[in-house]
Amino acid sequence: MELHITLDDRRDLTGSLYRQLRDAVLDGRLRAGEALPPTRELARRLAVSRGTVSVVYERLAAEGYLEARVGAGTFVRESAVPTPARRPSAASPLRPREVWTGLRAWPDRLRDVPYDLRAGLPDTRLFPYESWRRLVAGELRPKIYDIGDPAGLPVLREAIARHAGVSRSVRASASDVVVTSGIQQALDLIGRVLLEPGDVVAVEDPGYPPAATLFRSQGLRVTGVPVDAEGLRVDALPPDARAVYLTPSHQFPMGMPMSLPRRRALLDWARRRDVVVIEDDYDTEFRYGGRPVEPLQSLDEDGRVLYLGTFSKLMRPVLRLGYLVAPPALHEALRMARHVTSWHGDPPVQAALARFIDEGLLARHIRRSRRVYEERHEHIAAALAADFADRLTPIPSAAGLHLSATLSGPSDIRTVRAAEAEGVALFPLSDFAVTEPPVNGLVFGYGAITLDDLPEALHRLRHVLT
Numbered sequence: 001m002e003l004h005i006t007l008d009d010r011r012d013l014t015g016s017l018y019r020q021l022r023d024a025v026l027d028g029r030l031r032a033g034e035a036l037p038p039t040r041e042l043a044r045r046l047a048v049s050r051g052t053v054s055v056v057y058e059r060l061a062a063e064g065y066l067e068a069r070v071g072a073g074t075f076v077r078e079s080a081v082p083t084p085a086r087r088p089s090a091a092s093p094l095r096p097r098e099v100w101t102g103l104r105a106w107p108d109r110l111r112d113v114p115y116d117l118r119a120g121l122p123d124t125r126l127f128p129y130e131s132w133r134r135l136v137a138g139e140l141r142p143k144i145y146d147i148g149d150p151a152g153l154p155v156l157r158e159a160i161a162r163h164a165g166v167s168r169s170v171r172a173s174a175s176d177v178v179v180t181s182g183i184q185q186a187l188d189l190i191g192r193v194l195l196e197p198g199d200v201v202a203v204e205d206p207g208y209p210p211a212a213t214l215f216r217s218q219g220l221r222v223t224g225v226p227v228d229a230e231g232l233r234v235d236a237l238p239p240d241a242r243a244v245y246l247t248p249s250h251q252f253p254m255g256m257p258m259s260l261p262r263r264r265a266l267l268d269w270a271r272r273r274d275v276v277v278i279e280d281d282y283d284t285e286f287r288y289g290g291r292p293v294e295p296l297q298s299l300d301e302d303g304r305v306l307y308l309g310t311f312s313k314l315m316r317p318v319l320r321l322g323y324l325v326a327p328p329a330l331h332e333a334l335r336m337a338r339h340v341t342s343w344h345g346d347p348p349v350q351a352a353l354a355r356f357i358d359e360g361l362l363a364r365h366i367r368r369s370r371r372v373y374e375e376r377h378e379h380i381a382a383a384l385a386a387d388f389a390d391r392l393t394p395i396p397s398a399a400g401l402h403l404s405a406t407l408s409g410p411s412d413i414r415t416v417r418a419a420e421a422e423g424v425a426l427f428p429l430s431d432f433a434v435t436e437p438p439v440n441g442l443v444f445g446y447g448a449i450t451l452d453d454l455p456e457a458l459h460r461l462r463h464v465l466t
């Protein structure tokens with residue numbers, strides 16, 4: 001890494017260079033074993049004589065900070081760097097807005113545990129790494145321009161329009177698709193393009209916290225709307241809502257699908273009040289029987305539904321690939337919003353994904369993964385019915401990567417803590433409350449845990465619940 005050095009005081013070049021290099025070693029910016037630039041190169045960069053740099057290197061070597069290795073160069077001496085290298089963090093009058101206080105980023109919650117029942121994680125072992133490596137490597141070659149389209153690579157937008165059309169009956173052409181870095185970025189773009197600070201956004205309660213936090217950070221007012229066995233309660237929607245964000249195909253975190261009459265009622269309500277409907281369809285390519293209900297987007301005749309999909313569950317969340325399907329009136333604004341917030345995605349990876357879809361590899365991966373997840377889903381459903389009936393009432397669900405159950409008796413938070421002490425991690429339903437009273441229950445994610453480990457995980461949980 002290139003070290004930043006300023007030689008403003010031209011009267012004491014040697015002293016100034018010496019102090020800056022020594023401080024960089026002492027505060028750990030230059031790490032043990034790291035190579036310093038050759039004297040000739042550093043002298044040229046700093047517009048000083050080579051002799052000046054040589055004198056400084058020699059002095060630092062004599063004092064034990066650096067060592068010269070014959071024929072190899074000058075390096076930071078192993079013993080020169082205090083461990084851990086730290087400097088005091090600067091005091092500052094700056095404070096984040098209140099909306100950011102008390103939050104925890106997801107990686108902070110993902111400590112390694114022997115039995116992982118946390119929702120939201122697909123099985124990283126199932127991913128076809130060989131194919132993906134081949135496709136990405138094939139795209140890493142020189143191109144004429146190195147700047148991508150903010151809406152995404154055209155071949156990928158084509159492929160996504162087909163994928164969403166075939167697997168989810170979404171009505172879209174390539175021009176309706178904006179490729180995003182996951183659903184989270186799609187939500188950000190929608191807020192910027194369609195909503196004003198102070199607008200009310202209705203979200204399901206319990207619901208998906210990152211969406212609510214994002215909306216709040218944009219100055220929107222978030223109101224939780226209760227859900228029941230048929231999904232979001234349309235009769236409880238706030239009359240002043242400008243937008244509704246929901247997960248109708250597999251409610252997060254409860255798991256039930258929104259019924260068809262409810263979907264129609266929501267679209268009707270949204271049309272009468274001129275409300276934006278944001279449909280998050282994050283994991284329903286994995287279905288385990290039952291007739292899928294059509295997405296709101298394909299029932300909508302009014303062009304007010306924005307459909308969001310993601311490859312986080314289908315492939316892996318680390319790839320940060322998702323998309324948004326929007327009506328033509330929004331295309332250019334969404335494209336510009338993407339442009340000014342993050343320019344564009346990663347064109348080589350987007351091209352690889354287009355081929356992954358076009359060569360049928362995504363469909364094959366979904367088919368294979370679905371079989372694996374379905375077994376886990378059935379195992380948990382059967383165990384809940386057979387062994388947990390006194391405490392847990394499963395919420396019917398036939399899709400995605402998690403299954404939830406309401407809990408009677410002990411508090412879900414205490415149960416989850418006790419389970420963690422036994423090596424089992426899972427989320428309490430009450431973690432997902434927005435503004436309504438929390439629902440007491442447990443979310444069983446089966447993306448990360450193998451079928452072999454499930455019996456032991458459930459056995460330990462049973463032990464905690466007795």
Ligand SMILES: Cc1ncc(COP(=O)(O)O)c(C=O)c1O
Binds near residue numbers: 182184185208317322
């Ligand atoms: C409701 C919901 N939406 C979206 C996502 C995924 O979002 P992204 O595409 O940003 O990874 C998740 C992941 O857990 C989710 O639970």
